Amino acid sequence: MIQARISKRFPPGPKSAGFSLEVELQTGAGVTALFGPSGAGKTLTLDAIAGFTRPDAGRIMLDDQILFDGASHVSLRPQDRHCGYVFQNYALFPHMTLRQNLMFAADRQPRLERHRRVNEMLERFHLAEVSGRRPHEVSGGEKQRCSIARALIGSPRLLLLDEPARGLDAPLRAELYSLLRNVRRDFAIPILLVTHDLEECFELAEQMLIIRDGRVVQSGPPREILRKPANVDVARLLGLPNLFEAEITALDPGRNTSRLRFQSYEVTGTYLPGRFLGDRVWLCVRPEELRAVRHNGSRPDLNQVPAKLVRVSDRPRSVRLEFEGDISVEMPLQEFERQRDNKDWLVEFPPDALKVL
Amino acid sequence: MAINWFPLWLSLRVAALATLVSLFFGLWMAYMLANRKFRGKELLDAVVMLPLVLPPTVLGYYLLVVLGRSSPIGHLYEWAFGTPLVFTWQAAVVASTFHAIPLLVKSSRAAFETVDRSYEKAARNLGASEWRIFWRVTMPLSRRPVLAASVLAFARALGDFGATLMIAGDIPGKTQTASIAIYDAVEGGDTVVARVLVLVLSVVAIAIVYASNRLQQRQVIG
Numbered sequence A: 001m002i003q004a005r006i007s008k009r010f011p012p013g014p015k016s017a018g019f020s021l022e023v024e025l026q027t028g029a030g031v032t033a034l035f036g037p038s039g040a041g042k043t044l045t046l047d048a049i050a051g052f053t054r055p056d057a058g059r060i061m062l063d064d065q066i067l068f069d070g071a072s073h074v075s076l077r078p079q080d081r082h083c084g085y086v087f088q089n090y091a092l093f094p095h096m097t098l099r100q101n102l103m104f105a106a107d108r109q110p111r112l113e114r115h116r117r118v119n120e121m122l123e124r125f126h127l128a129e130v131s132g133r134r135p136h137e138v139s140g141g142e143k144q145r146c147s148i149a150r151a152l153i154g155s156p157r158l159l160l161l162d163e164p165a166r167g168l169d170a171p172l173r174a175e176l177y178s179l180l181r182n183v184r185r186d187f188a189i190p191i192l193l194v195t196h197d198l199e200e201c202f203e204l205a206e207q208m209l210i211i212r213d214g215r216v217v218q219s220g221p222p223r224e225i226l227r228k229p230a231n232v233d234v235a236r237l238l239g240l241p242n243l244f245e246a247e248i249t250a251l252d253p254g255r256n257t258s259r260l261r262f263q264s265y266e267v268t269g270t271y272l273p274g275r276f277l278g279d280r281v282w283l284c285v286r287p288e289e290l291r292a293v294r295h296n297g298s299r300p301d302l303n304q305v306p307a308k309l310v311r312v313s314d315r316p317r318s319v320r321l322e323f324e325g326d327i328s329v330e331m332p333l334q335e336f337e338r339q340r341d342n343k344d345w346l347v348e349f350p351p352d353a354l355k356v357l
Numbered sequence B: 001m002a003i004n005w006f007p008l009w010l011s012l013r014v015a016a017l018a019t020l021v022s023l024f025f026g027l028w029m030a031y032m033l034a035n036r037k038f039r040g041k042e043l044l045d046a047v048v049m050l051p052l053v054l055p056p057t058v059l060g061y062y063l064l065v066v067l068g069r070s071s072p073i074g075h076l077y078e079w080a081f082g083t084p085l086v087f088t089w090q091a092a093v094v095a096s097t098f099h100a101i102p103l104l105v106k107s108s109r110a111a112f113e114t115v116d117r118s119y120e121k122a123a124r125n126l127g128a129s130e131w132r133i134f135w136r137v138t139m140p141l142s143r144r145p146v147l148a149a150s151v152l153a154f155a156r157a158l159g160d161f162g163a164t165l166m167i168a169g170d171i172p173g174k175t176q177t178a179s180i181a182i183y184d185a186v187e188g189g190d191t192v193v194a195r196v197l198v199l200v201l202s203v204v205a206i207a208i209v210y211a212s213n214r215l216q217q218r219q220v221i222g
Helices: A042-050 A098-108 A111-124 A140-152 A170-187 A198-204 A222-227 A232-237 A333-339 B006-035 B041-053 B056-067 B072-081 B089-114 B117-125 B130-141 B143-159 B162-168 B178-187 B191-216
Strands: A002-010 A019-027 A030-035 A057-062 A065-069 A083-086 A158-162 A190-195 A207-212 A215-220 A243-252 A257-262 A265-270 A280-284 A291-294 A304-307 A309-314 A318-323 A327-332 A345-348
Touching: A002 A042, A019 A030, A019 A042, A019 A190, A019 A207, A019 A215, A030 A042, A030 A170, A030 A198, A042 A083, A042 A158, A042 A190, A083 A140, A083 B117, A098 A111, A098 A140, A111 A140, A140 A158, A140 A170, A158 A170, A170 A190, A170 A198, A190 A198, A198 A222, A207 A222, A207 A232, A215 A222, A215 A232, A232 A243, A232 A280, A257 A280, A291 A327, A291 A333, A318 A333, A318 A345, A327 A333, B006 B041, B006 B089, B006 B130, B006 B143, B006 B178, B006 B191, B041 B089, B056 B072, B056 B089, B056 B162, B089 B143, B089 B162, B117 B130, B130 B143, B143 B178, B143 B191, B162 B178, B178 B191
Parallel strands: A030 A190, A030 A207, A083 A158, A158 A190
Antiparallel strands: A002 A019, A002 A057, A057 A065, A207 A215, A243 A257, A243 A280, A257 A265, A291 A345, A304 A345, A309 A318, A318 A327
């Protein structure tokens, strides 16, 4: 169990704007992803937990040990924190073989135990055959596995991973994910994963913290967050398309309806409790919940708006249609094949799909 | 006519010892300067560099004041070893050490600073003590430039004239190093000795610069 409340200020300098980190997190065994754009303070958070940077205030507890406490000026050395850290560039010692890298890390184990433990880790991470080579003589995947093995060999009580999939190609990524799932199962320690890849969060993380400008803006299971982003910034960070600035033009609690106007369109949604007429809101619609049909000239149905198709792009299992006004619709491939020749289009906004942020 | 090789051997011995002593203190200072933030760091840096810019006689004068027979350190030395430090070959080692150490500190500091910080971070994270990090990570990763720096430091130690003359003097067969012997030979019109010593020192110097350059050529690891 890791509990951290970290605040650190960097005053603005002549060349840099100031930055302040105010992060709070608490998590048990399992993977928690720290998701956010570069410069949001994700790696800084890991460094504060590992003891490489000293927060101005706050408290960091691992299990029931205090790693840092601002009030009582306790700050353990990185050496004493027992946090495994997998660095972004792996940081394998280039002058040592993979085996020596692990031996270096196993130094705290009893002498007799050491060799057994190193061999066990080499086996488990499929490194036995290349254990006599140096990092620059092995593949990216092997380096990756070795750096994870090295971080785990001292039986840490927490594992910190700084963008482990950065720069890996798709097959290596898949290999890494399955490796990390095994680690999660076998070691049963909290794992904090810094990433700016949403897919990675879904692959690995039970919990996700969205960090922006040094603040946690939303936390929860990835699925939940994607379904209900807390605000438009989160939606943008998640890379969600179809964010529209809208105005509430009607609200009817009796019939459970609302009217929203955005761009040149007006659509009907469900009633919006806690909102008022004339409120300016952000409307967020998942592209796969929108529908696009042929416009045959007759009067459009409710929530159907005529739109001009700008671009069609292929996705692995679907097609994305982009309409004027930055409206994106995702459509299964077969459905698009049937409508390929449409000249004019209607985009349909199902009332349930309209989310107001 | 027989050439007295003693000054050359003395020079080599003094320079070798001075290099060892400056490695001992210099590497430690370079590591502190490269890795630590502490009060007075820039001042320490400046003081260490002083011998590089001061006239050697000024350096020698300072050493005379600090280590002379009437100074506390001089007293202590005399009490411990039974003889005064000044005007012995050991004093020449001290002078050469001060002469050589700035170069060593400056180059080693640069070498330590080029070692990727993440290796030291990783080592710390894995529980290694600072001592172990220095010997097992930082030093091996900057071995060649540090070696190159020590070779140059050796050359500087070998070439010291002013400071050595000030605190070790010019006692033939005792403290007369090669560079001082050359001066004496030229003064005394003994051109053969002067030429031979000049030739030998030049050859040594060329070999040293060559070795140092070879060492500094980047070795690709990682």
